[in-house]
Amino acid sequence: MRDIDRALLLLVAPPALVLTALPARSVEYLSTQQAQHALFAEANRFEPVSIALTDLQRETVVKASGTRTKLPVDRIWRALRDDQLLGHLIVDEVYGKHEFITYAAAIDANGAVIGIEIMDYRETHGGQVREASWREQFRGKHSGDALELDEDIVNISGATMSCKHVTEGVRRLLALHDVVLKGR
Amino acid sequence: MRTRESRASIWALLFLLALGAASARADENYFGYSYGTETLPKGSWEFYNWVTWRTSKGEGSYNALDLRQEIEYGITDRFQASLYLNERYHAIDGVGAPADRDQFGFQGVQVSTKYAFLSPYKDLFGFALYAEPGYSRISKGSGRLQDQWSMEVKAMFQKNFLDDQLIAVLNISPEFEVGKKKGERHWENELAFEVTSGLTYRVAPKWYVGFETRYDSTYEGFPAETDRSAWAFYVGPAVHYDAERWWVTMTALPQVGGAPNNGTRSAALNLDEYEKFELRIKTGFDF
Numbered sequence: 001m002r003d004i005d006r007a008l009l010l011l012v013a014p015p016a017l018v019l020t021a022l023p024a025r026s027v028e029y030l031s032t033q034q035a036q037h038a039l040f041a042e043a044n045r046f047e048p049v050s051i052a053l054t055d056l057q058r059e060t061v062v063k064a065s066g067t068r069t070k071l072p073v074d075r076i077w078r079a080l081r082d083d084q085l086l087g088h089l090i091v092d093e094v095y096g097k098h099e100f101i102t103y104a105a106a107i108d109a110n111g112a113v114i115g116i117e118i119m120d121y122r123e124t125h126g127g128q129v130r131e132a133s134w135r136e137q138f139r140g141k142h143s144g145d146a147l148e149l150d151e152d153i154v155n156i157s158g159a160t161m162s163c164k165h166v167t168e169g170v171r172r173l174l175a176l177h178d179v180v181l182k183g184r
Numbered sequence: 185m186r187t188r189e190s191r192a193s194i195w196a197l198l199f200l201l202a203l204g205a206a207s208a209r210a211d212e213n214y215f216g217y218s219y220g221t222e223t224l225p226k227g228s229w230e231f232y233n234w235v236t237w238r239t240s241k242g243e244g245s246y247n248a249l250d251l252r253q254e255i256e257y258g259i260t261d262r263f264q265a266s267l268y269l270n271e272r273y274h275a276i277d278g279v280g281a282p283a284d285r286d287q288f289g290f291q292g293v294q295v296s297t298k299y300a301f302l303s304p305y306k307d308l309f310g311f312a313l314y315a316e317p318g319y320s321r322i323s324k325g326s327g328r329l330q331d332q333w334s335m336e337v338k339a340m341f342q343k344n345f346l347d348d349q350l351i352a353v354l355n356i357s358p359e360f361e362v363g364k365k366k367g368e369r370h371w372e373n374e375l376a377f378e379v380t381s382g383l384t385y386r387v388a389p390k391w392y393v394g395f396e397t398r399y400d401s402t403y404e405g406f407p408a409e410t411d412r413s414a415w416a417f418y419v420g421p422a423v424h425y426d427a428e429r430w431w432v433t434m435t436a437l438p439q440v441g442g443a444p445n446n447g448t449r450s451a452a453l454n455l456d457e458y459e460k461f462e463l464r465i466k467t468g469f470d471f
Binding site: 002003004067068069095097098099100124125126149150155157158159160161164165168 | 303349
């Protein structure tokens with residue numbers, strides 16, 4: 001075997017061997033329907049809500065939340081028990097390192113977080129944001145609360161980017177709720 | 185003739201790697217030469233495969249491949265360690281100096297540690313320090329056998345913008361080397377001082393596109409001699425793509441300036457110590 005062939009063989013062989021040993025990663029944990037029932041167990045129906053933001057409303061939300069990510073105006077539902085409004089469920093996406101992290105937030109009629117669920121997580125690291133103890137920190141948060149890592153939300157070491165972006169996402173949804181959804 | 189075949193093989197392989205990269209996955213290595221400040225989470229493993237192609241001395245035919253396999257482990261969430269195994273291939277024909285050669289061999293080994301002091305996600309900027317002692321038995325430029333011991337230190341900075349979608353990094357890397365060529369008795373000292381930087385933007389899910397710069401210099405005889413003996417500056421594009429199970433990063437760096445100049449090779453580039461063009465492809469596999 002020529003030297004160049006030995007070099008090229010060594011170049012290709014290690015990744016090929018490693019690739020065969022890798023597990024698949026992409027996981028959808030909850031569908032929208034499953035998230036609705038997990039966060040609003042008492043609800044017996046969900047009505048989609050369609051909203052159109054004025055420029056001023058959009059600017060207010062962006063300013064209050066400090067993020068630029070697209071607002072989820074077409075993935076909002078009213079959670080109802082018969083005709084009683086229990087709150088809103090919003091499905092949102094925030095940046096992961098390479099993919100989007102999809103999560104759902106339940107916000108009650110008074111604008112307080114009931115809970116959040118991670119629906120789809122495709123990153124290699126940082127999946128600890130799915131842990132119930134971390135998500136529980138959001139319960140009761142309102143628009144206007146800091147929602148900052150290491151301030152009122154504890155960070156998870158090794159999952160900092162995911163923690164930061166989900167926290168910012170919830171802050172953004174609370175601002176959206178406060179500006180557009182409260183009372184609807 | 186043989187080096188022409190070698191170069192064709194290298195081109196073909198790089199093309200195949202680029203195609204293969206169309207199904208690749210990404211972590212923090214957005215650049216081929218510059219490092220970000222993040223470390224692997226505690227208990228995580230990552231395997232990297234590196235290939236760097238260096239070509240053209242402005243005379244004859246010069247091609248070199250630097251191959252590297254790296255295994256990296258997160259000891260804590262802020263502290264990681266790596267082991268590198270390196271091989272080197274030279275196909276040199278008609279360059280004059282270095283002499284003709286068609287040779288592949290085990291080049292050496294390094295270990296490294298990296299500690300992240302500041303996070304680019306929580307702090308004003310990210311900051312990490314890195315140390316890499318190593319041994320090399322094949323000269324980078326000529327392919328001659330040697331005994332060389334080195335210690336490289338890196339100060340790494342990272343600043344993220346626009347919801348962490350725009351990433352800027354800066355690495356400052358002094359490396360002290362002591363070595364002797366095979367058959368020689370005299371050990372020589374050298375300082376290699378490198379500064380790299382990069383800027384990249386997430387243009388679409390899975391895709392980052394940007395550019396990278398690299399300044400490399402040598403100080404022969406350091407610390408007794410402190411005058412810079414050679415330098416080169418490179419600028420080129422960097423692309424990072426992430427797929428389901430692995431990732432790939434490619435940086436292409438043409439030399440845009442350097443000195444001293446060998447007039448028969450280039451009036452503006454240093455083609456004695458450095459090459460006209462470098463291409464690095466890194467693939468990573470997370471466990």
